[in-house]
Amino acid sequence: MQGKIGNKAFVDKTLNDNKLYAKKKFGQNFLTDQNILSNIIDAAKLDKDTLVIEIGPGLGALTERLCNASGFVLAYEIDSDLIPVLKNNLSEYNNFEIINKDILEVDINKDIDLYKKNYKNVTLVANLPYYITTPIILGLLSKTALIKKYIMMMQLEVADRICGKPKTKDYNALSIAVCYRAKATKCFNVPRSVFIPEPNVDSAVISLDLYDNPPFKAKNEELFFKLIREAFSQRRKTLVNNLVNVYKKDIIIEMLNHFNIKLSVRSEELSISDFVSFSDYLLDKE
Numbered sequence: 307m308q309g310k311i312g313n314k315a316f317v318d319k320t321l322n323d324n325k326l327y328a329k330k331k332f333g334q335n336f337l338t339d340q341n342i343l344s345n346i347i348d349a350a351k352l353d354k355d356t357l358v359i360e361i362g363p364g365l366g367a368l369t370e371r372l373c374n375a376s377g378f379v380l381a382y383e384i385d386s387d388l389i390p391v392l393k394n395n396l397s398e399y400n401n402f403e404i405i406n407k408d409i410l411e412v413d414i415n416k417d418i419d420l421y422k423k424n425y426k427n428v429t430l431v432a433n434l435p436y437y438i439t440t441p442i443i444l445g446l447l448s449k450t451a452l453i454k455k456y457i458m459m460m461q462l463e464v465a466d467r468i469c470g471k472p473k474t475k476d477y478n479a480l481s482i483a484v485c486y487r488a489k490a491t492k493c494f495n496v497p498r499s500v501f502i503p504e505p506n507v508d509s510a511v512i513s514l515d516l517y518d519n520p521p522f523k524a525k526n527e528e529l530f531f532k533l534i535r536e537a538f539s540q541r542r543k544t545l546v547n548n549l550v551n552v553y554k555k556d557i558i559i560e561m562l563n564h565f566n567i568k569l570s571v572r573s574e575e576l577s578i579s580d581f582v583s584f585s586d587y588l589l590d591k592e
């Protein structure tokens with residue numbers, strides 16, 4: 307079912323009538339294409355047993371479609387100027403709640419617990435504010451295990467990095483940090499022309515499916531995440547030269563010898579399980 311909000315004429319009129327403008331500081335680019343919205347809804351595989359968490363509902367283009375497709379939508383919007391407009395745009399629906407807060411500041415588990423008793427699944431669906439894509443994703447993945455599936459639109463380059471495989475140019479600390487907890491899949495690309503205002507970059511939608519039984523488990527996750535950050539801090543350097551900032555060189559060499567890995571190895575040649583082994587090895591060597 308198509309919605310009324312996600313189209314160019316409606317977005318232009320709503321902004322004009324309410325003397326609003328798209329705020330750059332909040333990463334506001336409003337979606338104006340019902341086909342893209344339908345593709346997002348299809349990728350999310352929602353039903354009335356699903357509680358949806360949305361970040362940045364904006365004028366409600368995606369929220370409207372989510373209200374139709376799911377049981378309930380809990381949406382976090384930082385911009386208080388948008389709240390009355392959003393509520394007015396969604397006045398036909400009664401299965402949503404807008405929380406006027408910064409998603410980076412909320413106690414997500416507490417909020418989900420308040421709403422989830424009537425629903426079997428919790429899925430996050432969002433057209434993310436691009437300036438904080440990484441902290442949002444890494445923050446939620448580390449803070450909550452209640453969201454089992456994420457369908458998110460983001461800058462194409464970041465989507466490619468998250469889904470990057472070892473030995474490719476896209477593979478980096480972000481791919482590892484995300485894929486440590488979830489299976490990442492690129493769903494489809496989105497051209498910049500479907501937004502008001504048009505951003506300077508193209509976008510893509512990805513899905514993350516949280517592992518029920520994670521294939522990897524570092525003994526100390528804080529150390530694991532610190533290790534991957536350091537390992538990829540300078541791409542042109544070898545692993546040894548990146549890690550000497552935090553570990554003694556002889557310990558790193560001893561570790562690589564222990565795992566039979568050449569001393570000239572670069573981080574992009576290593577798998578998640580290599581980094582888990584390294585972080586377990588380094589546990590009492592800091």
Ligand code: SAM
Nearest residue numbers: 332335336337362363364383384408409433435
């Ligand atoms: N969902 C709408 C759409 O698709 O048309 C708007 C998407 S726009 C790319 C990002 C939205 O996130 C904006 O509404 C913006 O105000 C909101 N936002 C930005 N930073 C936020 C934050 N820290 N917490 C919650 N919402 C935020």
